[in-house]
Amino acid sequence: MRFVIIGSGRVGLRTARVLRDEGHEVTLVEIDDDRAERAREADFQVVEGDGSREEVLERAGVVDADALGALTSDLNVNFAACSIAKHHGLRTVLRVDEDYREEVYQQYADQVDEVVYPERLGAIGAKNAxxxxxxxxxxxxxxxxxxxxxxxxxxxxxxxxxxxxxxxxxxxxxxxxxxxxxxxxxxxxxxxxxxxxxxxxxxxxxxxxxxxxxxxxxxxxxxxxxxx
Amino acid sequence: MVTAYVMVKASTGDVDGLKHSMLNLHDGVESVSIVAGDVDFIVKTSVDDTAQVKEIAASIHEMSGIEDTQTYIAMD
Missing domain, CATH: 3.30.70.1450 (Regulator of K+ conductance, C-terminal domain)
Known part of the structure; x- marks a missing residue:
């Protein structure tokens, strides 16, 4: 499948790696020069720019992609990216920055198919350890x-x-x-x-x-x- | 008349309950919208003077489940 991932930080880049390892095609969108460079060094296709802008997402191939992961630490960017992607008929995943927002977006955001709060998954791992x-x-x-x-x-x-x-x-x-x-x-x-x-x-x-x-x-x- | 918008950030997922409480806070609260992004609600108020805007904003700020508010007074 084809995926667009917004944000190549800790969450975005790791998600991109896992998808690539499983044979999927991934394009990253990153606004920060250094992070974009790091993702390129890891052999990812990177579009530099603001993931909340339609023309940037179009350059990243949102029109033919299957799903979009809005995984930056900026909730405004993530929500805008999901709205644009939903308009193009993609499955959308939104990263939230605080735990109470998980249920708020699950309940209200029609543009968002799934909500992830990475800290929750990290906490389960830490608790088990x-x-x-x-x-x-x-x-x-x-x-x-x-x-x-x-x-x-x-x-x-x-x-x-x-x-x-x-x-x-x-x-x-x-x-x-x-x-x-x-x-x-x-x-x-x-x-x-x-x-x-x-x-x-x-x-x-x-x-x-x-x-x-x-x-x-x-x-x-x-x-x-x-x-x- | 004074129109003002209060941006509200919550600290709990019970946004329905908070919305209801804010709507019943004061007659000057005209609408409460749950919004996406770094704030959770935008509250529109329409009151006689700025003192009442301050009163409403302070009451929202004091509610449990509210983390922060920021008030913008319309100039037109």
Whole structure:
């Protein structure tokens, strides 16, 4: 797909890299000379100029692009860029600068398909790193539904059993499984659970405690509930 | 008559509640719009004198959930 990213700072440039790594075509729009130069050195196509101006976005190819990410630290620029992109029929993503604005733009901004607040994602990562332990939240799917990565410990009551034998509560599913030090994959029912193995589980908040006791064991760090 | 515009920055996502509170603050508050960008609301006031503009702006500033206000008085 073709993407236009406004802003080649920490958020914009990293997003552009990830998209390029996955084989997509990315054009960056950057107003600052030094940042534009840095993005060019990283072999990106860069249009220098103000991302809130239509002619600049046209030079960046907004007319034929699939989606636009307005990822600068300036909310006025980001909103203007999304408005122009929406006019051209693109999918739009807006970066907000403060957490309370996430819900305001989700609710009111018709020009914006998705809102991102990068600090929230950073905070979830930092929280997981600080808590350590055998349970980490990966994603909030819905208000009461979370994907959690759990590591089997010596205390786990299911230690030595196969995935098929683990009787999880009704509102929980094993999504992925990985042996210790091996990549995660789709679970096979006769995989057996040993210390250090990891399970990604989709679970309702109500049964998270129960799932944790089954997979991790009684003395696990209670770290799952709530995002950031 | 004095027309003035108050730019308001919030500190909470409950913009509907704040909008409602500002509309009911004073008879001189003519409209409250939720806007995109670095401020969250533009409040239009129409009052008898500048003292009342100051009064309204101060009341908005004191509301909980409001971080900052900036007032512009129309000259035409």
């Amino acid at each position: 600080l808590l350590g332990g055998s349970v980490r939240a990966i994603a909030d799917i819905a208000q009461n539904l979370q994907v959690v990565l759990m590591t089997v410990t010596d205390d786990s009551p299911m230690h030595g059993y196969s995935i098929e034998e683990v009787a999880l509560p009704g509102q929980a599913r094993v999504l992925a499984f990985g042996k210790a030090d091996r990549p995660m994959g789709i679970p096979v029912t006769d995989d057996s659970l040993e210390t250090g193995d990891r399970l990604a589980v989709l679970a309702d908040f109500e049964v998270l405690g129960e799932v944790r006791q089954l997979i991790v064991g009684e003395n696990s760090v209670a770290a799952a509930a709530g995002g950031a």
